[in-house]
Amino acid sequence: MASQNRSRCPATIRHGSSSSSTRWKTRQGSDYFAREARVQGLKSRAAFKLLEMNDKYKLFKPGQTVVDLGYAPGSWSQVAFSRTSPGGRVVGIDLIPAQPPRGVSTIQGNFLSPAIQAEVRAYVQEPDLGRPRQVFSTEPENGFTEEEMQDLEKGYIDLERQAHLEGAEQAESGKDTGVDKAAERRLSVKERDRQHGRVVDVVLSDMCEPWDQTSGFHKRSLSDPYSRLANTSGIAFKDHADSMDLCNAALTFAFDTLRTGGHFLCKFYQGSEDKALEMQLRRLFAKVHREKPDSSRSESKEAYFVALRRKEEPTREEVFRE
Numbered sequence: 001m002a003s004q005n006r007s008r009c010p011a012t013i014r015h016g017s018s019s020s021s022t023r024w025k026t027r028q029g030s031d032y033f034a035r036e037a038r039v040q041g042l043k044s045r046a047a048f049k050l051l052e053m054n055d056k057y058k059l060f061k062p063g064q065t066v067v068d069l070g071y072a073p074g075s076w077s078q079v080a081f082s083r084t085s086p087g088g089r090v091v092g093i094d095l096i097p098a099q100p101p102r103g104v105s106t107i108q109g110n111f112l113s114p115a116i117q118a119e120v121r122a123y124v125q126e127p128d129l130g131r132p133r134q135v136f137s138t139e140p141e142n143g144f145t146e147e148e149m150q151d152l153e154k155g156y157i158d159l160e161r162q163a164h165l166e167g168a169e170q171a172e173s174g175k176d177t178g179v180d181k182a183a184e185r186r187l188s189v190k191e192r193d194r195q196h197g198r199v200v201d202v203v204l205s206d207m208c209e210p211w212d213q214t215s216g217f218h219k220r221s222l223s224d225p226y227s228r229l230a231n232t233s234g235i236a237f238k239d240h241a242d243s244m245d246l247c248n249a250a251l252t253f254a255f256d257t258l259r260t261g262g263h264f265l266c267k268f269y270q271g272s273e274d275k276a277l278e279m280q281l282r283r284l285f286a287k288v289h290r291e292k293p294d295s296s297r298s299e300s301k302e303a304y305f306v307a308l309r310r311k312e313e314p315t316r317e318e319v320f321r322e
């Protein structure tokens with residue numbers, strides 16, 4: 001009975017009979033998104049959920065810092081890495097060991113543990129950690145700076161047109177000083193964010209029970225993460241309550257590390273407490289959406305909150321009050 005209600009996570013099957021495991025494999029084989037993920041070299045079909053939400057909400061930009069909570073096996077990190085390149089950095093955290101996708105840094109540990117949260121916070125504060133190295137030359141070429149070289153390569157007409165457009169823009173708006181003030185304000189928000197350790201652009205959380213590992217892992221382990229986790233049980237309220245704990249940990253982390261204007265996306269299992277979570281999100285973000293991507297199985301109770309543009313002012317007490 002429970003197995004029929006079980007939600008999406010394929011690892012649910014691990015606790016069931018071997019015939020349910022066969023059913024999962026058969027379902028994966030005939031699943032369009034699972035096949036497409038294999039063809040595209042993505043680590044799982046979950047990639048399509050993030051791709052769909054990113055198409056709709058434009059979460060990523062090159063150069064950003066993304067934290068991917070519950071990254072394994074890694075398809076969301078693959079998407080985040082490709083969408084934040086060049087210059088971005090993606091840090092994945094997961095309870096289970098998994099091969100990090102190309103370009104992604106990972107930390108293994110239970111994100112419900114304050115020590116792991118502190119480690120991730122410390123990691124992201126170092127701006128160069130986990131960022132692909134780029135080689136810049138500080139030497140001007142032929143005695144000219146890069147900018148001067150670009151100007152030399154432009155024709156006279158181009159330069160005239162550019163000067164004209166810049167002048168026209170300023171004259172039209174008549175807000176030369178206003179523009180400066182806006183830039184100043186933007187700078188100080190950035191400064192304040194940095195002072196508070198808010199350096200992450202996007203926090204993702206797809207945390208739920210881990211997927212069944214097929215190789216390279218000895219199951220008879222005293223610290224077997226499978227037996228310590230909020231495993232999806234098929235009991236709707238328990239799954240919901242466990243997922244709320246994971247969402248709360250993710251949101252608290254986002255409160256501490258997300259820069260003003262940054263985005264938050266988290267998976268949850270629908271139930272009576274998700275309204276309270278939504279209220280907290282609405283206090284901290286300018287816009288909050290509930291999403292059920294096409295690629296999320298319809299029989300699953302999973303859904304996603306997409307929270308856009310973190311506000312600067314709300315305090316911890318305001319956001320997390322009952």
Ligand SMILES: C[S@@+](CC[C@H](N)C(=O)[O-])C[C@H]1O[C@@H](n2cnc3c(N)ncnc32)[C@H](O)[C@@H]1O
Nearest residue numbers: 046070073074075076095110111206207208210
């Ligand atoms: C659905 S999978 C994530 C799939 C991933 N988004 C992808 O695209 O490949 C959920 C992951 O959350 C991880 N997880 C669950 N609870 C966790 C916790 N407390 N700390 C860290 N990771 C956790 C699991 O180990 C599992 O790998």
